[in-house]
Amino acid sequence: MRRRNIRVQVWLNKEERTKLQANAKKTGLSKETYLRTLINGYVPKELPPQDYYAVMRELHAIGGNLNQIAAKANATGHIDRTVFQYESKRLRKAVLDIQAAATSPQKLE
Structure with a gap:
């Protein structure tokens, strides 16, 4: 139906x-x-403009790089875990903020 x-x-x-x-x-x-x-x-x-998607791909690539750094650091034991977690949360928040600003509808007033 x-x-x-x-x-x-x-x-x-x-x-x-x-x-x-x-x-x-x-x-x-x-x-x-x-x-x-x-x-x-x-x-x-x-x-959003076409460059929005390029910026988002770049941010996701940075996130992938952070994951690789984390994997290597976990293997070698040479990283400040608190700093890495802070930076990865910051990156994640930036990606979500950009997506929301560019694509979410606005409430009528």
Whole structure:
């Protein structure tokens, strides 16, 4: 069974339709999903620029490097565990903050 079984028809003029299509396209959402997001009290964010994905790949690579350093340090016993844990938590938080800032919808006021 369909999750959404109530159909709503809305009439728009050309300017409104153009604006709806443009706004939905900027976010990467369908027109229907874009409208449902607005109805639920959120403003969808525009798709992040292409360099966002490059930055995220780089941050994940740094995280991978930290893991390799940790493995080597655990094998040799030459690392300050507290410092490494602090830095890895900092990196993880930075990645999540960047993702949230670039992709999460904002609550309407």
